Amino acid sequence: MGYPPGNEQVLLTIGDMALTQTHVIVPHGRYPLNGTVWAVQDSTQVHEGIPPVAIVLTIIFVWFCLLGLLFLLMKQRRYTGFVTISVTGQGLYHTVQLPPGPESGAWAAQVVSQARSLAASAPPAIA
Template sequence: MNQYPDPHQGEPWQQPSGGNPGWGLPPEPHTGGQLEPYGNPTGGYQPAGMGGMPEPTEPTLDTIGDIAITQNTVITPSGRFPIRGTVWTTTDMSRTEQSTPVWAIIVAILFIWTCLLSLLFLLVKDTKTTGHIQVTVQGGGHYHATQIMVSNSAYVQHVQQQVNYARSLAA
C-alpha cells in the first residue's frame, strides 16, 4: 500500500480519509483576532508580576524599538521594571555618504561639448544614510538593548529625542 496520496486526486484535504484522520477535512480558516501563544491558557502574553498579581495597566507613552515606556514602568520583552533610576544610552552606528548620482555624470558627459555649464551637474550630491542606533536601558537589576535601523538622518535625531524623553521620565 502506498503511504503517499495520489497526486491525481487533488489537494490533501480532498483525499479520501483511508486511515489518515486529518485527510478529508478542509483546512481550518483563521478566524481573525489577536494571535495567542501556544499552551498559554490565559490567552496572551502576561509577564509575571509581584507575587503573581497582574500588573496595573498604564497607557504607553512612547516606544523605542521593542522597549515600551509608561509613566512609571519600562516594558521590555524580558520583563517590566520601574523607570525611576534607569540609565539610558545610545550608540549611533549609522553613517551618511554623499555621492554624485549616475544621471548627473551622464548629463555632464553628454552636454560637455555644447556648454561648459553642464559641468555644474557634477556638483549634484545624493545623500544616503545607512546603519542602526543601539539603545540600551538598565536599572532595577535588568538590562535590555535594542537596535533600530535608520534610513535618514532625521530619524536618527528622532530616536535621540525619544531617548531624551525616557531619560526625563527616569529622573
C-alpha cells in the first residue's frame, strides 16, 4: 500500500484500505475519495449448540447423581461467514472481508458510515 503524499495523513483504515482527506488508497493504487460509494454486507451466521464436553460430562456424572444433567445447560456459540466492506468509484472496485463475530457487523457499519461521511466532505478530484 502506498503512503499519502506530503502532509496528507491517513484518517481511517479498513482492512487493507486507507482513507485520507482526498483519496482512497488500496493495494492496487490510489483513487479520489469524492464520489465513492461504500457498502457493507454482514453474512454472519450464529450456530448455538451443546458442546461435546458437556455431553461427555453428563454421561460420566449422571451415573453418580442426576446433577450431571445440568451439564446439558452449557451452550456454545460458533460464528461462521464474513462481513464484506466494498468501495466503488471512478475506476475503483475493492472489497475487504472481515471475520465474523458478535461485534463485527456493528463495527463494519460504523466505519462505513465514517467513510461515507469522509467521501461526502471530500473535495472534487482535480483532473
